[in-house]
Amino acid sequence: MKNTFINKIRLLLIGILLISLTLLTYNAWGMSTRLNYILNSPPLEGLxxxxxxxxxVVTDSNGVPIPGVHVLISGTQTGTFTDNNGTYNISAHPTDxxxxxxxxxDIIEEAIDNRIEVNITLNESVTNLGAVTVNAGYYTVKEKERTGNIxxxxxKDIELQPVANPLAAMQGRMPGVFIQQNTGVPGGNFSIQIRGRNSIASGNEPLYIVNGVPLNTDLITSSLGINIINRGSPLNGIDLSGVESIEVLKDADATAIYGSRGANGVVLITTKKGSIGKTRFGLDIQTGLGSVANKLDxxxxxxxxxxxxxxxxxxxIEPTVANARDLLLWDADSYTDWQEKLIGGTAYLTNLQGSISGGKEHTTFRIGGxxxxxxxxxPGDFKYQKASGHVQLNHFSEDRRFNATFSGNxxxxxxxxxxQDLTSFIFMPPVTPIPYTKDGNLNxxxxxxxxxNPFAxxxxxxKVRTENLVSNLTLSYELTERLKVKIATGYSTANIREVQITPMASINPTQxxxxxxxxxxxxxxxxxWIIEPQLEFKHRSGKSEFNILLGSSFQKNDTEGQSIxxxxxxxxxxxxxxxxxxxTLVSSRYNNYNYQAIxxxxxxxxxxxxILNVTGRRDGSSRFGPGKRFANFGAVxxxxVFSNEGLVKQGLPFLSFGKFRGSYGITGNDQIGDYQYLDSYSSALYTYQGTSGLYPTRLFNPLYSWETNKKLEAAIDxxxxxxxxxxxxxxxxxxxSNxxxxxxxxxxxxxxxxxxxxxxLVENTGLELxxxxxxxxxxSFRWTTAANISFTKNTLLKYPNLxxxxxxxxxxxxxxxxxxxxxxxxxxNPQTGIYEFEDxxxxxxxxxxxxxxxxxxxDPEFYGGIENTFSYKNLQFNIxxxxxxQTGYNPLFLSGTAPGAMSNKPIEVLERWQQPGDITHIPQFTQSTSTEAYTAFRNSRSYGDNRFIDASFVRLKTISLSYLLSNGLLxxxxxxLYIQGQNLLTITGYKGFDPEYTTSLKLPPLKMFTMGVQIIF
Known part of the structure; x- marks a missing residue:
């Protein structure tokens, strides 16, 4: 069954790719011939x-005017540019x-056809590599010229999804980036691994940067909410509606410039900016509902x-009141569907976003919230609420040598x-008494x-209230045409207040x-806070171009807290x-982290x-003892770009771009928490003769140093x-290593x-396509396809005296x-009905x-995604x-008790062993923890490899349909107008709730349907 399922996945992938390539080849050559004819046709001035x-007026897909667009009459050298309002004026013939x-x-060609007004909407390019610029953190680079893996x-991708967390928006869209949603509770936790797990015990989280400001993710998650939101996610504190792009840096060339913080990859989040033109107002209203997509039988x-x-x-054994109250005291003819009672409700979503943007030639702004x-x-009136606001200001001086940019989120x-997540209670016996008595009290x-009673x-x-502020101010000045000085500063805060109340009414009277x-x-x-002064130097000599960046970082984190x-x-x-x-019992904490780098x-x-790119960084961290605080990192x-070679251009005319790239370097990791090298003491909870003493909690060890990650990559584009x-x-x-x-x-x-x-020594190897x-x-019609797949392998290569x-x-x-x-x-065993194991x-x-x-x-063997986008006139469809x-946990063992105990079970337990000779994978029923059958079940649940089964899946992750009205509402x-869906269909052989997260019994990601309207005026 496992091989059949995998073969179906492979056939699905191969089929989609073959269809895409066939249609592409058929249509692409026709377009190429037509475009060559248009560009090379001689002018017919005499006729x-x-x-x-x-x-x-030339605008983008959001209706925002675009200044500086080149407007050229085909077949001539006559042209002009749009002004600050996106308007143009040109003399031309009616047939031009x-x-x-x-x-x-994308380049657009439009026939005048006797018109005196020709308005154009430009779409973002998906194929023009030379026009695409990606954010590499301290610098930007053209897609065609990048040496690193980004x-x-x-x-445009984020807006297609009814999600609140940036990690949810990235799932299935990036090779080498494996993301899991660990709970379907709003405000819940996500996990992310970029190219596998590097550390045995230290943090494996990437470095998150928002507009140049690092997020202190270790200290902005919940501690009391571990049983409901699994500590939450620090990225919930990002206003997703204001995000312009998310870049993930993976290889040494891309991450080494972040030194000790780049071992597990870097996630760069950049917010939206204003644009030159008249002031534009944007409004997005969205509503939807969600439910559990799959329930256990x-x-x-x-x-x-x-x-x-x-x-x-x-x-x-004879049933008694002590061991069988469900059979002797409860109504055996009653039935309660605890799945429906506890997780069968409907979740509702309401989302309202607004923005104002615009500006003149020298100053632009965007304000949103x-x-x-x-x-x-x-059941019950529980909710997650999120209020957000962001602002971005950008100013140039008259001579455009001075630039100031401010952003706040x-x-x-x-x-x-x-x-507490109620999902774990769904295995309550169906004959359990109803939750409330006739007078409305807890039963x-x-x-x-x-x-x-779970309703207790x-x-x-x-309640948890979290407030996050991330702000950035960058000032730059061009001293000369080649030399620029810049200083980037950032300030962020996170404030968490939690309270957890257990009243008398929620406690079982017998307890x-x-x-x-x-x-x-x-x-x-x-x-x-962080301050990063930088110096940029650019020089061109003939065909050679040099770009030099020098900078330093000074960062300080302070954390204080109290638990009572x-x-x-x-x-x-x-x-x-x-x-x-x-x-009352009180515990306090204070942490201070200092970081310096050049x-x-x-x-x-x-x-x-x-193209050659060399980066280096020397880091200093207060998390290590004296003499061990500084280390060097770097990459080459x-x-x-072999497609720019003359022989390639002549010999391979169908090859429009070709590039070999590679990198090698060293990054580091210091995710161990603060003060770990110091010996420490805590105050005793209990007093002796009225005095509270101290006891040691940590040993002194100033000798440990940085964990290092050596990264090697070879790639072709x-x-x-x-x-x-x-x-x-x-x-x-x-x-x-180390x-x-x-x-x-x-x-x-x-x-x-x-x-x-x-x-x-831990090794991660892989192939990303x-x-x-x-x-x-x-x-009138446009169809694009984006597909990615990653094969990864994690291996422990060395462990002395393991x-x-x-x-x-x-x-x-x-x-x-x-x-x-x-x-x-x-x-x-067909004769005994008991699990057996290899001796x-x-x-x-x-x-x-x-x-x-x-x-x-x-570890997942492979993962990826396939996305198709169809546009027909004003209609757009994305899927x-x-x-x-992957391998996951067997849902048969999620209840924690053997088939036959006082706990409900999946219906497959009816295939149990009943008599000698029965061939089945379900053991005989047992209700006593002292039986051999129970001992064998316990070994299976805790120590047996039959606890794990294939949890592979193909999921319809996102579907979006939007229609642009010919005449706006205003x-x-x-x-x-749009409708969106999330987690609508999952194809899998896994019989649990959801194959994405099988470690424990948590509320799975919900199936969501939303609809909304977006207005820009």
Whole structure:
């Protein structure tokens, strides 16, 4: 079944690519012939009518005027440019054809056809590589001339999706970037790996940069909300409506200039800017709803009771009130669909975004903001609210030598949720009493038959308010035509306030002896500033061009916080009043992080054919002890644009672009937290004779140093038929050494671990393929395809004395860091109905660690996406499929109990073993934890490789349909109506909720439908 599913994926990919290439070739040659005829046709001056004045306005796809567009009469040298309002005026014949061209946009040809006014809309270029400029952090580079590996999504891609987090907008769109959504709760967590896992124990998160300002991601996530939003995501604090582009830097050439922070890749987020022209107002109103896309097929009451009775019979035990209250005290004929009760609701989305932009020749601005509200599928009135605002100002002096740019992004999030994900309660027996009594009180069950009512969680409160501010000011001045001085400054803050309330009403009366009302408070505040003076020098001599960048960084982070546990309140109404608490436990924290660096870049370009890029950085971090705080990092990247060679141009006319590129360098990692090298003490929670003492919590070790990552890449970029087909292939090898770990210590030392370097070597290798095609492009219809696929492999190459270390049963040389060492399950014994495992040492017993084997690795084998965009006149349709080949956790074990215990089960357990000779993968029912059958199930759940199954999937990730009204809703406006869908269909053999995140029972990503209207006037 596994091979059949994978073959279907491969056939789907191959089929789509073949169809795209066939249609592209058929249409592309026709366009090429027509364009050559137009460009090379001689002027027919003698046959033309008398010239007249032609005027018009040139705008982008958002209706914003574009100044500086070149307007040329085809076949002549006569032309002009649009002014600051995007207007032009030119003398031409009635039969002339005008050619409109501007960097970054498609060239458009328009026949005058006796008109005196010709208005044009330019679309962003998807094939003109020379016109595309990408952000590399400290500098920008043309797509054709970049030596590093940089992936990019733009606002055009982001706007197609009803999402609030930048990571969600990137899923399936970038090779080498693997992103998982870990919960469907609004404001929840995402995980990201760029080219695999580099570190054994240290952070594997990339560096996030917003307009040049690093985000301090470790300190702006939730701590009390781990059971509901999985700590949340720091990128929720970004106003997605104001994002212009997201670039991901991957190889050494692209990341080494960030030194110690670039080991795991860099994510650059750039916000939108204003443009020259009249003031434009934008309004986007969106509403939608979501639900759980797939539910488990669980036992009904009749099937459940039968399972329980059979389990007792198998175990030879008589049901009693103590062990079978579900059979003896609860109504066996009742039925409650706990999935429907707990996660069967509808989530509603309301999103309102607005913006004002415009400016003159020297000053432009953009101001925007929005309100977003999302509810949950859980019962109760819970919601996530997000208010955002951003501003961007850009000013040039009269001579354009001085430039000042300011950007600010502020987001306030309020998440008013229950404090625990209710999804884990769906396995409650279907005969469990209803949640509420007739008088509306919580039902705790009959006397002697009490149960933990999940609706009691609705009585608890969890609120988290997060405020994020990221601001940047950049000043630059051209001292000479070649020399520019620049200073970039940034300031950011994050403020988190959490409160978690457990009132008396939420506590089971049978548990009052050891559980009482309480409140948890958590407040953390972090602020960070960065200053980066820079010097840029450019020089051209003949065919050679030099670009030199020198700079330095000074960064400081301060974090302070306090957590308070309070209890012994006299009344539930006073739970948020600390003064009313009889007992409080307080813990505080303060962290300070200082970072300094100098960096440089030398770029040499000869005749746009031979390109060399050298970067270097020396970093200093306060996270290391004296003498270990500074380290050097650097990289070399090179590219050969062989399509610019004369022989290639003549011999391969269909090849419009060809480039070999490669890079090698070293980046670093210091994601270990602050003060880890110091010995530290904490105050004791309890007093002795009225005095609180201190106890040691960390050992002194100033000798550890930077973790290093050596990156190697070789790649080729190709363009065919005027770049209508673009293909990129990149092979990479990353080796991370000097691993920073919290090394476990024996309990006799009095400490759990000590921070140190481990002489281990981790390797990530992979192949990334990317294809972009312009299949059809004519006056009324346009079809583009973008596809990417990544094959990655993670390997532990070296670990001295591993067999005698604390990680001996966790890792293995030659295997992935995601290795799961387990017993090899042989299946259910047909004679006994019990799971059996392979006895490696032949001693007749299955025991840890002798019989463990290295059979399961959880890294994805490959992943990617296929996107198609169709435009027909005013109608645009976009569809994105995401696919992943991976191994996940078997949903059969998610309930945590054996088939037959007092817990509902997937309906597949009915295929259980019942009598000798039965061939099945489900063991016999058992309800007792003392039986051999239960012991075998426990081994399967905890130690067996049958806990893992194929969780590969193909998902209809995004679908979007928009229509541009011919006449706007308002005068002189541009109005678009759209509908969007997210996570609509998942093709998979996985039988759980969702194959994307299978580690634990969490609310899966929701299926969302939205509709909206966008107005620009």
């Amino acid at each position: 033309r009518e008398k010239q007249h004045q032609v005027r018009g 054809v005008l050619i409109f061209s501007y960097v970054g946009f 992936s990019r999504v733009t606002a 669980l036992l009904n009451s009749k099937q459940y009771v039968m399972m329980r009775e059979e389990a007792f019979a198998n175990d030879g 929005g309100l977003r509200e999302e509810t949950t599928v859980f 502020y987001v306030s999030e309020v998440n008013d949720l229950l404090n 705790w069950g009959p006397e002697g038959g009490s149960f933990n 969680i609705l009585e608890k409160e969890y 009052l002896a050891y559980s009482k009302p309480n409140a948890n408070f958590n407040h953390h505040f972090t602020k960070s 546990y309070a209890t012994d309140f006299s009344n539930d109404l006073l739970l948020e009043n600390l003064d009313a608490a009889g007992t 960096f440089g870049r030398l770029n040499y370009n000869y005749n746009s054919k031979y 990247g090179a590219a050969w 190709l363009g065919f038929i005027r770049d209508r087909i673009r293909l990129s292939a990149a092979w990479f090898q990353n080796r991370s 691993q920073l770990v919290a090394y476990p210590l024996p309990a006799t030392t009095g400490f759990l671990s000590i921070q140190d370097n481990l002489n281990a 990317e294809l972009n095609t312009l299949n059809i492009d004519n006056d 067999e005698n270390s604390a990680y001996a049963q966790v890792y293995e040389i030659g295997k992935s860091l995601s290795l799961m060492r387990k017993y090899h399950a042989l299946g259910v 490696i040492d032949g001693d007749g017993m299955i025991k840890h660690p002798n019989d463990l084997q290295s059979l399961v690795e959880l 994105l499929f995401q696919f992943v080949k 005068k002189n406006s541009k109005t678009s």
